[in-house]
Amino acid sequence: MKPDTRIYVAGHRGMVGSAFVRRLQAAGFTNLLLPGRDEVDLVDQAKTYAWFEKNKPEVVFVAAAKVGGILANKTYPADFIRDNLAIALNCVEGARRSGVQRLLFLGSSCIYPKIAPQPMPEDCLLTSPLEPTNEAYALAKIAGLKLCQHYRNQYGLLFHSAMPTNLYGPGDNYHLQNSHVFAAFIRKFHEAKESGAKEVVVWGTGAAKREFLHVDDLADAIFFLLQVDDPPDWINVGTGEDVSIKEFAEAVQRIVGFEGRIVWDSSKPDGTPRKLMDVSRLSGLGWKAKIGLEEGIRKTYAAFLEEKSAGRLRDF
Template structure:
């Protein structure tokens, strides 16, 4: 990408999108096209086509999506499949139609079967049933991958797809109703510390294993792959290492400085038993994650404290 290229980051205020913006700015890219939801509703086909017709971005990072944890996916299945299908369909089609040189679509590791081999290679997509607690989001993301492949095959559109693992970091969602596990734990332990509560309750058995990628590593990988990768096949983006949810809780507990007891609520769902990406393809391309989990959680907690009430909305 030329340093002066017109680059549109869809979802630039979100966790992934804001990290991509930081990575681009650090790389010297200054001609960034950024629109808030109030300025551009990506679920509106007419609005999206008008934006692309007027602005003609040369490169597009499609990081906009409706996201959430187990509770949100279970409570709002229609919104998760409808909004995500609309966003990606509108942006991919409008980008191709407007002559965008290259588009990058961000998916999610939840696209893989619930009982996929571990670590999960890209080849295991569509080889088994999805995890029921997030299938609506997963189906939408699978459709996005296939749309990128279809537009490449039929129109020669240079559209690539990345599948990030669980992301965390500055700008995360700490709302206990719809956040993912790591920010939810940071907030839970922080508030329990302030209130001097004797225990913190964590969902499930604590035995599921998860991989966590700092969002600034994701931003660096996204820019790296936009510059150096062009292929029909999508690429896993992760660390290649995982921890149990219980182990994650212990790290957060230590970082926050909470001194009470941790209790597991066995009536709550665990979700997928394990989610670890096979990142051998990414490593072979020349990129590896750099931010250690403990270091990343410490940085995220500092951001949470500095953000104050804004992080707890």
């Protein structure tokens, strides 16, 4: 890509999209297309097609999505599958119609089976059932990935996908019910410290294992992949390392400075037992994550405090 390439970042106000915009700007890219939802609602097919036709981007990164944690996925499955299917189809077909030659679609590690080989290779996709608590979201992401694969095969377009592991970082959503585990823990432990609470109750047993990737690392990986001449149809993006939720909770507790105790509510689900990405394909291309978990938690907590102080904390 050249610095004057017209790049559309769908979902630029979200955690991933904003991180990618920062990465592009740091590399000197200035011709960025960053419309808000008031300008183009990606769930609306006609408006999406019209926007693509009018603005003619050259490269598209689809980070827009309806996202949430276990509770949100269990409570609103119809909303998750409907909106995410619409976003994927409208962006991919809208890009094709307007002459876009390169598009990268952002998936998720939840596309892989609940009981998958660990670490999870790309080719374990669709080999056994998904985790029920986020099946609706996962199916929509699988559909987006397959759209890119088949459009690439049929139309000769360089449409491909990246599957990140669990993400965290500046701009995350800190709603206690609808957020992902990383953001929920940051807020829970911070508010417990502020209120002088004696304990923090956490869902599950703490035994499930998760891999966490700082969003700035993901943005760097996306920037890298968009410059690979012949990338795989989809590729995992992660650190290749995981920790138990118990270990993670204790790390957040320590860094935030909460001095009470953690209570595990084992009546609540753990979700998928383990989700570790096989990142050998990406490392084979020459990219590896740089931000360690300890450093990442500290950076994210600092960003949380800054966003909260400035009244910019996402909470919905």
